[in-house]
Amino acid sequence: MTELATPSAKRLQRPSWRDSRLVVGVLLVLLAATLGAKAVASADDRTPVWVAAGNLVAGDRVDESSFVRADVRLADGMGSYLTADAPAPTGSFMVRDVRAGELVPASAVGGPDAVDVQRVTVRADAMSTNGLSRGSRVDVFVTPKAPTSNDGSRPATKKVLESAAVAAVLTSSGGLGSGSMTSVQIYVPAANVQPLVEAVDAEAKVTLVPSVGAVTGGGA
Structure with a gap:
């Protein structure tokens, strides 16, 4: 009876530097280390x-x-x-x-x-304050309450401030329409504070007009 050949066990061999899989593995490790170092360096910048x-x-x-x-x-x-x-x-x-x-x-x-500015609170027609928010820039117009002459002519409206910054839009009062008023705090140059306060105390009509290129709405 013929005996079957017994297979001989092969010993595992150490991978050689010539093994392409080992070379690729080492390159991947080096690449990962390089990219990680660059990421850390970028974060440090x-x-x-x-x-x-x-x-x-x-x-x-x-x-x-x-x-x-x-x-x-x-x-x-x-x-x-x-x-x-x-x-x-x-x-x-x-x-x-x-x-x-x-x-x-x-x-x-x-x-x-x-x-060189101070906060002054003015009350303006709600229509002229619509869309204003903190940081908006406005031109301020004042119309005296009473006629300025004896001939009964209408009081002249004057621009008293240009591109004043809105510090805060406060409260509104009155119903819808021309009777609705809004209180607005604006930053006024020190030299213009007294004339504006005097106009407000004299119950002059104050109208706020957004300056050209001013940002309105959505401010924080």
């Missing part, structure tokens, strides 16, 4: 900066809710923004407008001596 949490208007006092932090990669020559390496400059003031979501330039923040 980002700079923490302060971003406007809402529409900021020249004259606003900066508080803890004014800014939010964002890590961004700044291009060359863009290092003039307010970095978040230090705490937000609460207690300082905005010296120019910054829109919600924009990076805050360091030059947009200053001390109280850099601010």
Whole structure:
């Protein structure tokens, strides 16, 4: 009876550097390590900066809710923004407008001596305040209540302010139509505060007209 040949066991061999699978595996590991190092390096290039949490208007006092932090990669020559390496400059003031979501330039923040505006509350026809919001810019027109001459001519309307910033749209009163009034706080240059207050006290009609190119509606 013929005996079957007994197969001999083969010993496992160490993979050789000539093994293409080993070479490919090593290359993949090196590639992953390189990409990971580049990703970390790119993240390290980002700079923490302060971003406007809402529409900021020249004259606003900066508080803890004014800014939010964002890590961004700044291009060359863009290092003039307010970095978040230090705490937000609460207690300082905005010296120019910054829109919600924009990076805050360091030059947009200053001390109280850099601010030359004051808040004045006026009551205007609701039709002229429709669509206004914080940060809007308006021209302010005043019409005296009583005739200015003895001949009974209508009082002249004058533009007393140009491109004044809206600090807040407050409350409305009265029904629909011409009798509805809205209280609006606007930032007024110091030199114009007294004339405007005198007009308001004299019950002059105040009309707010959006300035050319002004942003209206949707402000925070």
